[in-house]
Amino acid sequence: MSYKEPKDYDELITRLRALGDPDKQVQALMQYFMESVEYDYESRNDAKILSNLFGPQDGKSEEWLKKISAMENLAQMELTNELSNRFHGPEHREAVVNYVQNLLELPDSVADKIRKNYGAERIVDGEKRINTMFDATKLVEDGPPAKYENGLIAKGVCKHFVDFAEQVSSELGTTLVKVHGNTGAAYGHVWNQKGTLHYDVTYAMFVRDGQDYNGKTEHTKPEDWLGCTDEQLFKLQSIRKITKIGDQTVNIDATTVAQIGDS
DSSP, X not given: OOOOXXXXXXXXXXXXXXXXXXXXXXXXXXXXXXXXXEXXXXXXXXXXXXXXXXXXXXXXXXXXXXXXXXXXXHHHHHHHHHSTTTOOSGGGHHHXXXXXXXXXXXXXXXXXXXXXXXXXXXXXXXXXXXXEEEOHHHHHHHOSOOXXXXXXXXXXXXXXXXXXXXXXXXXXXXXXXXXXXXXXXXXXXXXXXXTTEEEOHHHHHHHHTTOOXXXXXXXXXGGGGEEEOHHHHHHHOTTOEEEEETTEEEEEEHHHHHHHHHO
8 A cells, every 4th residue: 555644643643543553553653754754964963063072962971061161161251251342232143153153163054053043142231241152962962843744743853753753652552662872973862662673763764865874774774773673773783782761771782682692
């Protein structure tokens, strides 16, 4: 049967619920992702740039906090000491953003997103002084918001896909668990798991789109990443690590799985 794109969220839920079998529902949901949803490569690249600049993505490590603190202190000091006599109000917002960009040597693509979403200036206590509030961690961790159309996710990154899948599965009365891990990048990765099977929509999309990120994907098929066992997952990507399944902290990698298989 040929695929027909649902017109809205309610229609997707109705179709999935009509299947009855939870496994078939998950398979149909994965087909929806593959047929109707785009991966946001632009925001992923920007997050990668900032991760390389500022360190681990989790926003909690000591190294990350030191770099963010140093960056904020630098911006505050420079803006307070050097700009107070040159820029006298919010109308000079663009000049301030450009100045901070030069201080931090940020690429234009990242600076544009900061300018649009994360940069804001204000006059403090009526003084002619500009305070730049710069939140790089938000861009790295979340990226720009996912794109939705009629309640359906249309474009996003791994976090958005996993959250949407969890929302749908909860409404259907089944369980798709969020799995946290690392795929060799400076930032983390998430995907879903049902029972003992992993559903990594993001990597399935990489294969679908001819992309190759952090491990060989060019010789795989999208469906290889949708419903694979632990052993199959680590054969697909041996550098992957699993750090959390649902609320449970774990430490699983290719070596761990191989040892379990040999026991």
